[in-house]
Amino acid sequence: MERDMLPDLLKEVQDKFETSYGKSEKVRNAFAELKKKKATYATANDFALEVGDILADALSSSVRSDKLPDGKMYYNIAQRLLTDTLGRNFELVSGYAGQVQEDLNRSANIGLQVQVPEINQDRIDGLVNRLSSEDEFSKVAWMLQEPIVNFTQSIVDDSIKANADFHAKAGLTPKVVRKETGNCCKWCRAVVGVYNYPDVPKDVWRRHNRCRCTVDYHPGNGKKQNAHSKRWSDPLKNAKIEERKRIGLLVQAGAKNYVRDDSNDMLLPKDFIKAEKHAYLTYDRIKNSNQDLEKRKIYSNIGKFKEMNGFSKDDVDKAFNHVFNNVHELNFGKGLFPPDIDMAQSWERLISGKNIQPHDLILLKHERLEHDYMYVTSKLDYDTAHKKVDELFNYSEAVNEFKKKG
Known part of the structure; x- marks a missing residue:
């Protein structure tokens, strides 16, 4: 009966790992930041990369063909080795x-339990x-190097996703930020950006080998947010507004109909903030303008596009009002739709008539049909109506195509 070589191999890997881990300056610095309550998910990412590198070095220097039966990595050996x-x-x-998330929650006055993701089996x-x-093990020895680092780094991404999802279900809408590092590839550059969870493309959570891009996240300022209107709510302020409604006073006065939350600005790129x-x-x-005039401008400007034949002045009015005037019943209360960067640019072009793009026209059709699905023909909730309209007029997809060409 052949002697089981795995226990000795595992011990060698563990000893090398523990020695390097104990000597690592990056590990010490990461825990120093944690102790000072200054650690972020960027710190966690650096910690994960270091832990991944240490394990990859320990594995690649310990696991060799001459230590394996017949020079081959058998399934049962690989399974026990990597599982451990x-x-x-x-x-x-x-x-x-998890400790980083706990500190972030505390600083944002969020009393929610930290979520730990499941291991990606x-x-x-x-x-x-x-x-x-x-x-021959030599043909796959490289699998114990960069893929080990990649797996370890992805644990941070999984932690972010688990907590962002939990916070979203609790009524918060945190921002998830994917950042490039150094000279990243074309694929990575395409997913760099700032996303309101849960509207995060799947590729934001994915990594190729040697990818060092980071995913960051902050839960915000602790105020509950309408998950669809993206408008932050302050319970005390809301109570005052409800009282004003009760006695018949004007709720919205002046030009500030939309209030931007800036609590995540520490994470966001300056160009995005701008x-x-x-x-x-x-x-x-737009909301405080002469709206009748703006609507007439839009109707006049789209008249030169054959794909807008049959889109009436009444259609323009309904699409416009759906975005800027109608208060919608959403998951966490009533509110206006949020200001959106791409949509703001589309509305500006539609009103000015300058450089109108195909996705601007799709926006009008999308909002017009969504209005009917929510209030006329089907009485659908916002989520369902939005997804149903996307089957015919997908504005986000059209914007992405426009950006790829640019």
Whole structure:
């Protein structure tokens, strides 16, 4: 009966890992930031990369062909080896990320429990299957290097996703930020951006080998937000507004119909902040303008496009009002739709008549039909109506196509 070589191999890997982990300056710095309550998910990402590198070095220097039966990585060996080592990395990184999230919640006055993601067993199984697929370990030895780092880094992304999802279900709408680092590839550049959860493309959570882009997240300022209108609510202020409604006083006065939340600005790129501020100003300007005149301008400007034949002045009015005037019953109360960067630009072009794009016209059709689905023909809730309209007039998809060409 052959002696089981795995216990000795595991001990060698563990000893090397613990030695390097204990000496790592990056690990010490990460915990120092945590102790000072200054750690963020960016710190957690750096910690994960270091932990991944340490394990990859320990594995690649310990696991060699001459230590394996017949020079092959058999399935049972790979499974036990990676389940143990990657499981330990998961505990370290998810534990660190959990402490970061706890501090973020506390600083934002959010009394929600920290969510710990499940370990991605499918990824581990994929690594095991690939390692055991070759007759010679030397052909797949590289799998114990960068893929180990990639797996470990993704634990931070999974932690962000789990907590963002939990906060969204509690009525908050945090921003998820994907940032590039250095000279990132074309694929990564395409998913760099700021996203309101849950409207986050799947690729934001994905990574290719040697990807060092970061995903960051902050829960906001602790105020509950309408998940669809993206308008922050202050319970005391809301109570005062309801009282004003009760006695028949004007609720909205002056030009400030939209109030931008700036609590996540520490995470956001400066160009995004500038663009979003412009969007809020644009929405306020349009809402407080001579709306009848603006609607007539839009109707006149779209008349030269054959795809808008049959789109009447009444259609323009309904699309416009749906966005800027109608108060909608949404998941967490009533409110206006939020200022959106791309939509603000579309409305500006539609009103001015300058450089109108195909997706601007799609926007009008989308809002017009969504109004009917919500209030006339079907009485659908916003989520259902929006998805149904997207089947015919998908504004977001059209915007993405426009940006790819640019």
